[in-house]
Amino acid sequence: MSDPSKTGPARQQLGRFVTELQVHGVVDPAVAGNPGRRGGAGPSDHRALTIAGNTVMVPVYNAASQASPFRLEQACDGSVAVSGQGDGGDPTAVEAPPEPRFYGLTTAEGIPYSAIALLHGRDVLATTLLQTCIRFRDRSQSCQFCAIEQSLEDGRTVVRKTPDQVAEVAEAAVRLDGVRQLVMTTGTPNSDDRGARLMAETAAAVKARVALPIQGQCEPPEDPVWYRRMKEAGIDSLGMHLEVVEEEVRRRVLPGKSELTLERYFEAFEQAVAVFGRGQVSTYLLAGLGDSASSLISCSERLIAMGVYPFVVPFVPISGTPLQHHPAPSTTFMVGIYEAVGRLLAHSDIRSDRMAAGCAKCGACSALSLFETAS
Template sequence: MSWNKKSPLAPGPKGGAGPSEGGYLAIQGKVIAVPLAGEYVDASPYRLKGYNGRFGLYREEEYIVPAEPVSRAKFYDYKTESGVPYWKIALLHGTDCVATSVIQTCLWWNTDKRCSFCGIEISLNQGITVAVKQPEELAEVAEKAKELDGASHVVLTTGASKAPQSEISTLSKCTRAIKRRTGLPIHAQCLPPKDLGALEELREAGVDTIGLHIESFDPQVLSSMAPLKAAIGWNRYEKAWRRAVKIFGVNQVSSFLIVGIGESEMSVVEGSEYLADLGVFPFVVPLRPIPGSFMEDISPPSPERMISLYQEIAKVLKTKGLKSKDSKAGCVRCGACSGLSVYEEHSDIVCYPCRTDEETSIALELRQEVFVREQGMFEGSDVDENDERSTLLIAKKGEEVVGTVRVYPVGTGGSWVGGRLAVKKEYRHTGAGRILVEEAVRYAKARGCRRFTALIQEKNVLFLNVWAGGPLKGLKSTLGDFTKLWRRI
């Protein structure tokens, strides 16, 4: 969107670690981060124009919708006792988020290993921020932002340091200072630490939500655009995500997924599904080419591509029970840099792999209730040797687990088995069974399944055939009233 020095749109961050070189607009109740610099901005057909004392968004000369600029933050007018302007220490993102990079340098900035889309040291080189934020000064700024501008949450990011523990230490110190003076919920972002105990340290300091950003699920893209993150390795990210969900909770851990850096649509959707299964919120954003970054001359993805992806990811969130509004603090809660929240929908029944030991225990107890006590199909317990290698999926209505199914791989040829489908009696006509079957097949397929075998009771054969859109291949099992049905997927 075009902008000039006379525009009422207050400039936002310049050259930071996240989306920068922009301002903010309020459109129909949604706050949007608007890029204001770069060749692609100059070529934009969109304009912000005044009319009758108000403002509107125009495409060329065609009026589209009312749009109100977010005013310059009042706390920007203050300085610390040492004379540092508050706006050099932290900025207002959206309408109510105080954000800063506590360490404004990156070990890899002056190398070819730095992230191509990042601009963390640009603002530092321009003299409009400070390299390391002092905890008490940052807390002072946050307190004033809360008082004057209604700030309600905080984002703390950091560049990579030679000693990774220093990043965690600085984030922890800043968090403690801000909590003492403001009590505001705080979001921190960092690389996945080797020592996962660092995540506990951040939580104990007062961090409420955390961002562990992999940026892309396309291995080749990640290697070329963020080589350091690729070198960290998939296993370290996965372990950090899993531990973080246990520490901070479902929906309180997030990962940016950037669209427009060379990835396929499939990698974005499947990556989002993988994260959502874990309870990690996939925060899908379009590339914001930052002047001065390695990708400054790259055009961002088209609106049509982003809308299509937002719609697909929103379906994932709906099924997995994740919502941006449930995030306590951070980019997911703010949402200004992504249009994803516009497409989010609610679902009465959600389905995902068990994320906690408690959910696993509840799922096993539900199987016990259905297969042992209600139907008498097993004596004592239905648990067998296959449970050790199984993933248990659950269906939930509100906070209640209403159904479960298990899936597990067989051999190395891409064969998976699904079974032990159990739904509470009072929920057997709600579609919970269908949702569990669909998610079981999707889960297996995403992990290389080419042939899916369902071990089900004979009375449910018709249901499976209807779900599959036609008769499945099958054979009578030697296990009582069970039938094996299979199909290639």
């Protein structure tokens, strides 16, 4: 018999609570000393919390989280809970994952492993292969939410991770911390392959050392032959991220990247699905930047029909970016989208847990997977 807490209304109730935490953030009294993420290319300004067996990334560093109604409380026995539920209920017990053991190691060159790759969620290793982007230095052209070079400026990472470095860290993360997948993203280089070459080279090096499912993330390469090359090198799933979908919003939020039209992306999705298979290609959709709910839902429907997983994530303003004061979306807005997209996924052959690797499989930055079983 299935566990009722993992299906139906109880699962959606958990999804609503996770959404509340992700749009409001959490006040963390110990924020200065915890292992959260500040800046960089991944779930920045966040820390990981495990709630009812689900590890989620929750904002704790940005301005919005400082005004959150939710607060982390630590008891004398070391247990952690989130207080501040609007219904006046008891605090919700959560777990704060310990710092990974591989963080204590360094490469032969003396580079900390944590400068090469970080643990996201509970068992996902993530790395940004190239910590710069052709558009970032000109903020009039860069993605307005992006903080890719902040961690580089702070000295917490290196500008380019070599394939051998990533492979070395991946092997240690699997051996010491039980990591189950690797997500590789990159700033966009000034080359027609859009980072696909670096993805392929790194995947081959990792797979030579450890059997670890890998997702690569890059912009659509000019030549579609790169999809086959990435697949043959060891990349199991691919992410190409739209972020926003309405034309006016794209021009405002992605001034440089919006030169790649939606139709160019959909052409690329079709080419990638032909190589990686249905459900092994995904895209980020950032809700709360101006796209209407209907636009995001209709785009998700089109993506699902062609075999692409629409990973809908609430926009979280990141400190130090042009959109640092942009409001996060409301819980009602997010839950409405999750419910609609969840129903679409529930009636398709695509699920987050069926992906080989990637952000959608991890699911820590979104509550969408908790709505996939909606009736």
